[in-house]
Amino acid sequence: MSRKAASMRTRPHILALAALFTLCTPGCASKHAAAQMGRLMTADERTMVTDAAALMAKKGLKDESALATSLLGKGIWRSATADDIYMKQAEKDGGTPYAYTLSAGKQPSAIVLAPRFFKETTAPARASLMLHELGHYRAYVKTGFSDETDGYKAQYDANKKLGMGEEDSLPYFAMLDGVVEYVVPKYPEYKKYPDVKGYMTTP
Numbered sequence: 001m002s003r004k005a006a007s008m009r010t011r012p013h014i015l016a017l018a019a020l021f022t023l024c025t026p027g028c029a030s031k032h033a034a035a036q037m038g039r040l041m042t043a044d045e046r047t048m049v050t051d052a053a054a055l056m057a058k059k060g061l062k063d064e065s066a067l068a069t070s071l072l073g074k075g076i077w078r079s080a081t082a083d084d085i086y087m088k089q090a091e092k093d094g095g096t097p098y099a100y101t102l103s104a105g106k107q108p109s110a111i112v113l114a115p116r117f118f119k120e121t122t123a124p125a126r127a128s129l130m131l132h133e134l135g136h137y138r139a140y141v142k143t144g145f146s147d148e149t150d151g152y153k154a155q156y157d158a159n160k161k162l163g164m165g166e167e168d169s170l171p172y173f174a175m176l177d178g179v180v181e182y183v184v185p186k187y188p189e190y191k192k193y194p195d196v197k198g199y200m201t202t203p
Helices: 043-058 062-073 085-092 115-119 123-143 148-162 170-186 188-192 194-200
Strands: 015-018 077-079 095-104 107-113
Touching: 043 062, 043 115, 043 123, 043 148, 062 077, 062 123, 085 095, 095 115, 095 123, 107 123, 115 123, 123 148, 123 170, 148 170, 170 188, 170 194, 188 194
Parallel strands: 077 107
Antiparallel strands: 015 095, 095 107
């Protein structure tokens, strides 16, 4: 898959596989109000999130699993409604959104999961997508700001244990594209990792 075919878009921190090009201005994801977005999850959706957190723990990502579980208890993980403005804008822009995080300064208010997060992903992919959002969550709590580097770096670093791969389809290639687009410019050493290096050299 080409880099263009697996590029990413964010509205505001929307983890989305786009059809063509990346479209995000610096800091575009950091200035939105913390209005409560999304709806409460169904029992089946909660089970998927719980199972993803359990998979994190099983793979040795206990801190991330504990945070994911804690946020579930606080109602931070939510499901997108049919009229979600950020999801609809991402799709209008040609993206395939999976999730986004909303925060006002150091107070993240919601991590909203798209319908395709539940319906079109494998278990490892769901855990990986959640790890991306937890990267944003931690950055917001620590500094009051987050950009896509936080999400992709956290996701990629955790994937060394989680083990999401090509068999998990689009979310895997989206992660690599995000690492190339956002992480490598700030952390050049990442381009030396075999999967990132291979992705960068693929036509």
